[in-house]
Amino acid sequence: MTEQAAAVVDETTVAADLVTQLEYDRYTHEDPVPDWRPAKPFAAMVGALLLQELEDASDGWLHRTLDADPELAANLGFEPDNPPSRSAISRAWSGRLAELCSTIETSARQIRQLAAERGSPIGGPYETNASEEPTGSSKRTVNRLLRRKARDLLDELQTVVLPAFELDRPDDLVYDDEELLTLEACLGVTGTAANGGAETYGDFVNPDPALDDPFYEDGPSGETPLEAIKDLSPTDIAKMVNQGAARVLTRAKPRLEFETPVMLSIDITYVAFYGEREELVRVQGAPEDKSYDWCYKFATANVVGDNVHFAAGMLPVGHADYHDSDAYPGKDKSYRVGDVVRRLVDHVNDVCRIRIRRLYADREFYATDVFSTLEQREIFYVIPARRDDRVKRFIARMNEDVDGNKQVTVKHDNAVYGPVKHGGTKSSTETTLVSLPPDEDRKEPQVFATNLDVNDEIGLDRRWAKKQINRYSRRGGIETAYSKIKEFAPWTTSTNFSIRLFHFGFAVLLYDLWLLVDFLVQTLIDVVEVRTKPRVTAPRFRAFLRREVSALL
Template sequence: MPRPRGYQTSSKVKVSRNIDKIFERICVREVCRNVKRLVYTHIDLKLNYNCIYTTEDFLDFLTYIAITKDFATNGSRTYRLLRNKAPSADTLLYHLRKLSIEEIITQFDLVFDKLLEDAKRKGKFRNPVDVAIDIHDWLYYGKWGDYVIGTQPKQGTHKAYKFMTICIVENGKRFHLKALPLKEFKDRYKVFEELLKHAMSRIKIKRVYLDRHFYDMEYIRILKKLGLKFIIQALRSSTIRKILDENKDKDVIVVRNYQMWRKRKPPGKETVNLFIVPSRVNNDKVCFVTNLPVNEKNAIGYAELFRRRWGIETAYRVSKDFRAKTTSKNISVRLFYFLFSLCLYNLWILVNITLCLIFNEMKPVVTAKIIGTLIFQFQVDYG
């Protein structure tokens, strides 16, 4: 049927049709040849020379159980329906348990660096970028053990493995740079500083965004020591509540040179700028502290930046789509699963960066599940 005169196909339809036409030519080649080379070649599972499986076999299997959100045992049964050469769950977990924590972190640091370099070659993250740091709980239901830390009661447990991550949080671009496990909660300051130093050696940081869990003098001291600009959502201390009561008629409240005090040992204080703005979701107020110059005119702008840039939790929710399930108490297994999920998330970002450049689009062109499916379905000859 001929189209009416003046008929124009919408941009979304054009993009969809173009993707359908070149999906196999570009997507599969990009994911299977470039992406798998970037990742798989830098992960060493310490396989013996006589092992019947390759690292690619294990990582393809892990990708499969990740995107199907399955356990290794059940996933191996369904995976064998797709692949003749499919490792068992016991074999996969055996090789992961052999790796030390240091080996796993070192390998994935290299992988994340390679992915970041590839993103920079595509024109991303070259200029100063905003970053965020968060602590993620992987809930645990077994007995206490190494790296199992108490947490707020949730979904029937108060135990969790905790991972601190640092992530680039630009609009439409969220990219994991590094993640570390917390063995004890007291390690959080040391890990926090290590993550920031790692990021500073690889990118230029514009600002650091932190949620209320980081409203702590020690974190602020570390940020100041490293010369970084920050915005942190503040908890309502008795002093802040008093400020709110005294300024009920004001929409925006700014207190320059606000003093944060710590009475418990070791005592101390830190000077920051406090600003309080109306919440966008209710009639309440939201409090922030920063070392940026703030006034009544730019305070709402800073709060809006925090809202728009705070994308680490969004990135974490999507990366959970790439994480396999496990009941293992072994930290090497947990850590490998967690870092591999972040790695797959970055791969998804990289593929979409490439396609967005082709189609001149701002939003992701293909879903995370499609990318995960392509990764384990198509094998490449590494030559």
């Protein structure tokens, strides 16, 4: 069964489709029921029980699934209107197919592993249709589900995330890549630096080591993963992190309630740099509102749904050697925000296989190249406008009501100028400006650039325009997301940018696993809602992950 599955499984394969494509005739000689006795087809029962095992489902779930889907039942070999009952399924495990139970269980385990390696949703721990957990949001229920599902996600870290990373290392290895990456996860959840975290990792793996063992630390020293990481290029690191994020997302999609197409939020995360900058070309000046002068910059793309914010990809920004700077005009070869948007949007579209409906970004992305990129890809956008002289004049001319109160004002065909990839230094494009009047949350008007179809002719148009632009506030959870990502990153003083980038990228993946645990708990207790405060806090999730880290080995 595993050999057959290997020829079928890809990132789009689901368990119900897979089991109908496998042949089970080679097992029919195991059937103890004589041909003359009436019984369900033996091969069909093998396929059905394999489906049940792949989905980690109950006997009742399998019966309900076959009863509700006559086509699936027929494809397996049952009569469409007469699938096996719940009791028949239970008896098959203990009686008729007892000799094949271990074969089915082993095949299911191998196929789940294969599916995880190929990014298939088969066997993902996020499926809840197989669950018969009681509903209700009692603290006891939440705690029980959290403990069980946190363990499931540790398996996902091992089978889905870690295989996305390939470290360039010599042949004479003492520790393999998986152990170095497990140490990285330990560093992230404990918030420790390389050497101190390695000692903590050794305590988890073997609290009572043999002192005469030359490797009695029971784990690699902190310098070992640093040596493996620091020679990786920023491009390679970003590619591996994004592949890991895409694989987790593929496994999660069956239960994540995104709009179709989705909303995407792109923002810049600033990681403080303290110390002498010297010739560190990737260290950049921090924004004025930060408490530090220098920082590293990372761009992160988040899929925004009604019930989850999910980090789908990340990129380093701020240096020309991993952006297509030669395609831009002029002498400035630093990064261009349009290229950041282009690469992240294409990653979500092409790698994550998610079609984007609308993009939100902060003021740094108010640029001609960004607007041109999104227009070419037919993506709607809402981006705060920079307060240049033209925008200030637009605010001064906002519409007012009879009492002199400012009204929602729309300006179509507003020209913006700037460098565009494969274009000139002063290329132009057009966008629509929408200015929202002050309210209880804002002391002054806010202006946004958009390509949405909005107007200000009548009151209904103005209310509609305000509603569309105010959806930008759904980015609120994203703003706090970046501070949470940093909580999953190891502490380091290294000036090597690859090490900094690797730590941040791996933290993004741990952050995603935390979001999914929180979402799964909400789903299993039938209380899925937009929550500004998670049911499972990040420190608590890190504590669970920390306690279970030895299970990854």
